[in-house]
Amino acid sequence: ETGVTQTPRHLVMGMTNKKSLKCEQHLGHNAMYWYKQSAKKPLELMFVYSLEERVENNSVPSRFSPECPNSSHLFLHLHTLQPEDSALYLCASSQDYILGPNGGNEKLFFGSGTQLSVL
């Protein structure tokens, strides 16, 4: 148990559906992340929130819409997805998100992910 909970664990949706992924962290962290991991590929950073403000948006298509209502919760709203969006979507948190030379030293705590299949 990492202290980061993602729901649902599995999701199958059609290309015209709208769904949301939920992430909750119980660690008192200030930063939360969405990563995408396609089959046998490295994790791709999608979004970063620090103190509920979006600080990173790595050229992610607009059909993915993140929301961070408070420092403990993070959502990823999905609409009109494509089959190539099928992947494992991972949420993570860290104590802080630090810009500067020490930014890469943060320890990430990941949830178990949502395995998404788009038909």
Added chain:
Amino acid sequence: LAKTTQPISMDSYEGQEVNITCSHNNIATNDYITWYQQFPSQGPRFIIQGYKTKVTNEVASLFIPADRKSSTLSLPRVSLSDTAVYYCLVGDRDDKIIFGKGTRLHILP
């Protein structure tokens, strides 16, 4: 951009010690070296982090030479359950937490 290089895959046998080396020639002065473990269909799990010399915890040891251009993750007496992908990370100039392809470790009985 600080970059890491790891072997794509490794095989070992139960009970053996496994050493996975990561090269990071362009590591910055302030960067720490962090290792994660990922099982299939799960998120990566933090294993160990170090800056120089040697760090040991209940799971692994991390050896870092004086020039810090490489690091070695050591897993003592591995079991089948240690089969996973292991990622070596250092900070980069953009200060993003970027995962590479990792090392796919396969433990054989």
